[in-house]
Amino acid sequence: MGATSVEQERAKAYVVEIAANSLASALAAQEGGASRIELCTALELGGLTPSPGQIALVRERLSIPVHVLVRPRAGDFAYADEEHATMLADIAYCAAAGCDGVVVGALTADGQVDVARCWEMAAAAGGLDLTFHRAIDVCRDPAAALEAIIGLGFTRVLSSGGAASAMDGSANLRRLVEQAAGRIEVMPGAGIDADNVAxxxxxxxxxxxxxxxxxxxPSLMRFAPASALGMAGGETRSDAAEVRRLVQALDAAARAA
Structure with missing residues (x-):
């Protein structure tokens, strides 16, 4: 039996995950040399669950691992019963669609990891790879949250170290990496680019x-009324050249280490 994608990742000096908000972004990430993508929509809201059509097309067109963000709305991470049921259904769809992993998380009202609901999400995922998203950055006690996430069997946790950017939270991220001690991957995210990743x-x-x-x-529309009703402007997508610059910066850092 061949090595799993998780085992292959652990053998690498580094891994680059690109938050892709469309099929075009996902293809650009792959072209630029990304290790995997986190497929989502509405990056301006911190990322939400993509549509079934988008998931199916990306899975069909990409050869690198596809992890799907399952987050039903913007805002906090304490979910109502109906929202939790929606997340379980979305996770089941991702498993059936042949995705490689899901990116999930839920908190209690007092800012702790909602272990019961996260167990249910992990069960719905079956054998899919599990990432706990940046809900950890608004937990009451990130160190305790990390232990709970490890106990739930997650492969990695995405964090900015509780700061606006990963660079600003780098000291906290270092503490999480040391606490993890190889039991889980701590993956910095927020404001990372080719100029600061090394x-x-x-x-x-x-x-x-x-x-x-x-x-x-730029927008594809030639007609744009003055008010635009708040709907003016073009899209934002991942760029293959920027992904490539990021990968090359990490290549150089890994060789120098």
């Missing part, structure tokens, strides 16, 4: 990094 690697000791590598594109 410094972040050195500061945190992390080996996996999450970025969007995106750029804004």
């Amino acid at each position: 410094s972040l690697m050195a500061a945190t000791g992390a080996r996996q990094f999450h970025a969007s590598a995106k750029r804004a594109l």
Whole structure:
């Protein structure tokens, strides 16, 4: 039996995960040399669950692992029963669609990991790879949260170290990496690009990094009324050249280490 994708990742010096908000972004991430993607929509809201059609098309077109963000709405991470049921159904769809992993998380009202609901999400995922998302950054006690996440069997946790950017939270990320001690991957995310990723690697000791590598594109519309009703402008998507720059920066840092 061949090595699993998780085993293959552990053998690598580093892993680059790209937050891809569309099929075009996912293809650009693959072209640029990303290790895997986190498929989502509405990056401006912190990322939400993509549509079934988008999931199916990305899974069909990509050869690198596809992890899907399952987050039913923007805002906090304490979910109502109906929202939790929706998340379980979305996770089951991802498993049936042949995705490689899901990115999930839930908190209690007092800011702790909602272990009961996360167990249910892990069960719905079956054998899919599990990432706990940045809900950890708004937990009451990140160290206790990390232990709970490890106990739930997650492969990695995405975090900015509780700061606006991973660079700002690098000291906290270093503490999480040291606490994890190889039991789980701590993956920095937020504000990471080719210009700071080598410094972040050195500061945190992390080996996996999450970025969007995106750029804004002009609108395709020639007609744009003055008010635009708040709907003017083009899309933002991951850029293959930016992904490539990020990968090359990590290549150089890994060789120098």
